[in-house]
Amino acid sequence: MEGVDHLAQERSRAQFDVDQMKLVWHGSRHALEVSDRIARLVASDPVFKKDNRTMLSRKDLFQDTLRKAAHVWKRIGELKLTEEEASRLRFYVDQPSYMDLHWGMFVPAINGSGTEEQQKKWLPLAYKMQIIGCYAQTELGHGSNVQGLETTATFDPKTDEFVIHSPTLTSSKWWPGGLGKVSTHAVVYARLITDGQDHGVNGFIVQIRSLDDHLPLPGVTVGDIGMKFGSGAYNSMDNGVLRFNHVRIPRNQMLMRVSQVTREGKVVQSNVPRQLLYGTMVFVRQTIVADASSALSRAVCIATRYSAIRRQFGPNDSGVETQVIDYKTQQSRLFPLLASAYAFRFVGDWLKWLYTDVTQKLQANDFSTLAEAHACTAGLKSLTTSATADGIEECRKLCGGHGYLSSSGLPELFAVYIPACTYEGDNVVLLLQVARFLMKTVSQLPSGKKPIGTTSYMGRAEHLLQCHSNVQKAEDWLKPVVILEAFEARAIRMSVSCAKDLSKFASPEEGFAELSPNLVDAAVAHCQLIVVSKFIEKLQQDIPGKGVKEQLQILCNVYALFLVHKHLGDFLSTGSITAKQASLANDQLRSLYSQVRPNAIALVDAFNYTDHYLGSILGRYDGNVYPKLYEEAWKDPLNDTIVPEGYRKYIQPLLKQQLRNARL
């Protein structure tokens, strides 16, 4: 059966041009070409093999990761890859390592918070990897709340140095990736203390290991924090613990772009606006949203292909069992996730634009859109990562029992993905930030202040607070204006209702604390509206290719109507739609599923993932699942011997015993 495409029939049913859809997914012909070429490069290089990863011990996995990271670096040099190509290479190698933090956090931190002089000194070393850096912010006792950090950086005017110190156990740096065993340097966040005064948290470049023998420098205690969720997964990363015992660094290793400490120990604000730092945050969150669409599409690709291969019950007319993808229960769980993957991709593309826009405005000293951009990216980070984490696990369940096997790729994908819900802002904390912004926007409506960007719909509050959806038949739900109005009405009504309830409290903060679960719900409603509206905007563009736009239209409607079903309580309790209209939405959704069905395999083919990247026997392109599952099983270390180690000691004596256990 080698060489046979078991999904060929499925592929032949597609009603659209898959190659054109690949272009849409990747954003441009260039991006697709780079992505495709680098993915194949990785897949064909034996060093990047990863199919035995979940069987490796922690030490072996870590060695494997070091080997891959060094090989990545070597190949980048040999092939003279561009920055874009190098980044795709790291992406497709698909194994978390210190490189991610070095390039993704250490270098950007110096870029964003270092002075020109500091950049000139440190960046060339970092670019050449003559030093390896990480980002040491969170502490054992302090996660989301940066202002609660305990590590101190006390200025000593006598020697013109800072003394970095961990005053308590809970101030130990904890979690930074790359810190545990590899990094030579760290950007350490610590409370700046001069002349006995606490000036709040700032970043400092601290060398932690010798460049000669890699031993921790005096006063530095550093190690790995131990095993994390899953096998393989994030265990390839040396997340670390770090304690300082009065470690001295020169004054010029404080990152001084915004605040500076003078030779005399005075804290001076530079003329660089603090807001500039928020630009970086928008950038980081944009990449997280893009990663969400990658991870979710990967899980959906596996679950969709295997749902077409797997058969259960039936039998249908031809005497074989029914493909599980033909069951409406399967479709109603799988296709909304497929639609979500596309939705997140497009909202991620839009965020790239937003980042450019914000950056340009910042450079022109225009901070007017910053708060809105900040709230919007916070919300989208939260929304897409939560939905992706849940979606991966749902895809695993959609694969039945076999989804539980490591060789399905889904357990590791779940385990490696879920930290995204916590890092760069806990998802609930972020939603509360969104809610705070929404409450402020609502409170300013009476003053006539025009809401901007993703909140501009609130400018139509008068209409949205009292409009009635005019859906009368199921097809009405296909109209973008109808969908948008329902989502806008729901979102603004939830926000306004929260604002009203808040006003009943004596203190706004007490009200905010008490009503926070409702505020979170309102924030979710707002963020879902953003995703839906960006999908709709995407469809207003010219999209070439036979049937491509039609398929995306179907997915957009699936995404929106699925949310109507899932959050029906919101839509009904706010009176945005009626129960009858909800039932029509449901009817329409069912018929949309039937339209997705023949295109499902082609829609996941459009992601253009190699079997190497997917890392899943269930998701194989050729659908040759069962023979390969069978083959794979025998590779488990337990099958090295026919009779298991331990038989003589622990099994044989049982079987050979004379009856002693009288009572059983």
Next chain:
Amino acid sequence: MEGVDHLAQERSRAQFDVDQMKLVWHGSRHALEVSDRIARLVASDPVFKKDNRTMLSRKDLFQDTLRKAAHVWKRIGELKLTEEEASRLRFYVDQPSYMDLHWGMFVPAINGSGTEEQQKKWLPLAYKMQIIGCYAQTELGHGSNVQGLETTATFDPKTDEFVIHSPTLTSSKWWPGGLGKVSTHAVVYARLITDGQDHGVNGFIVQIRSLDDHLPLPGVTVGDIGMKFGSGAYNSMDNGVLRFNHVRIPRNQMLMRVSQVTREGKVVQSNVPRQLLYGTMVFVRQTIVADASSALSRAVCIATRYSAIRRQFGPNDSGVETQVIDYKTQQSRLFPLLASAYAFRFVGDWLKWLYTDVTQKLQANDFSTLAEAHACTAGLKSLTTSATADGIEECRKLCGGHGYLSSSGLPELFAVYIPACTYEGDNVVLLLQVARFLMKTVSQLPSGKKPIGTTSYMGRAEHLLQCHSNVQKAEDWLKPVVILEAFEARAIRMSVSCAKDLSKFASPEEGFAELSPNLVDAAVAHCQLIVVSKFIEKLQQDIPGKGVKEQLQILCNVYALFLVHKHLGDFLSTGSITAKQASLANDQLRSLYSQVRPNAIALVDAFNYTDHYLGSILGRYDGNVYPKLYEEAWKDPLNDTIVPEGYRKYIQPLLKQQLRNARL
């Protein structure tokens, strides 16, 4: 800080008698005593240590499991434990092994499907563990659908034997626990073929390994199917693959309690009613529901304790950060799970009664309640396992970043628990069975046939289909009758609405397929009603102890009102309650959370879990979290050396390189 109880202040705030609550949770003083004694026995035995489990390689983990299993058996004998005590011992050892399948599936299968003669021959061997058995039903290509199994058992009248054979790759037995490396025997499910005729699936006792040297018998190919989700977790189990090449067994090894094959190869039905086998199914599902409450309560215990230790933001008046358990967003996610743990416990207790009841009726040849009991247990299995799987992961998220560490215990608990959603009936498939029963019940209403058991509320269809909830203020939601009526109205209206929609289809089967997502929703509504009503029934009993009943009343209301919020779309779209009433329910829920808050720690203490069983640093009884997390980190193998293995080969060359990578 050793010996200090960091949660003492929390414990002193409890408004009820914790010891009395322990009695309620455990069901009886005797059960509590046994449970407590055995839990301590396990915790104090060094062989049962499990804190390094997630760091072990597959082989080492398996050896560790064999060692523990043998030690369990030894201790049971030495201490002459009763069956109840032995079962608790296996429970608290908390490591899946072949023993679970031997005692939980192999022995019961012979008990349930074997003739008296067969029981006499095989059970003594099994009880003494002179043979070790497993339960080989599912196949590589066939999960839920038993009727689709491909393995054949062909009667050969010449030799009076059955020939067990795997005709295809997909017919390989796949998944059975204990099969991979340990079992000597298996109950194999295969198509019974005599005289060229297929008589459907039956069970056969087949020896697969030699009792002398443990080698597979001729014609038998057997091995482990490889790594599964997570580290530690279910990887201690040798789930297996098994193929037969014309393996012969004597005719009397077919399990013949219901169907028999005569010497001539004729298939004869015995006078034992087939329904008897359903009794076993009710029993197995009852244990699964009990396990759900154990797993969920364990996760909730960890998350609750750590939420009281962990502080974020604030600061509150005393200048320290706020305990995260004081945040309403935390409470609104955590306390419904705490309430669910209790709810599942009580519905599990009720299922024990139901099993006794069904068994007595079966013995009296009364099958009248069987269909209802079957539907009800199917639904409760599905509901409780899905909620528990999601709940464990939610608890992990509620612990923030540290929940991602293996030492939190939550990753392994999740990984080891989730198969419960798939085994013994996929949860969605089971809900469709419930829906089928509900549709039948609805269709019989006009005939005047009285619905029984958990469907008896449907007898009041006339009232429930048109009643209006008379909630007028938030406190009205505390009345059991009000809650019950809302849940009953919602459930029956969803069922009746499905039935109406079904009647529009030409063929009922087509309608059932098309509307299956709605049918699943209706089944969930019905099952949630069961859990709520059994909780309410529990509270109608006499429950002694200061404040105990009051606390349970609060939890019961939290459970119900949380469901109203979560499934608001159902309640509103069926007109069971109004939007205004929903908002009052939400207000009431918030105030209930405040009432749970001071009792939260004591409510999880009542589960009486040892630190050994919890297996979580975050969930430690004494709350001494951070020093122990710090200590634990250093035990990781990566910290065996200060400079990591691989430094010279993969890191040093990077740091020492001359600039080659010009473009970066």
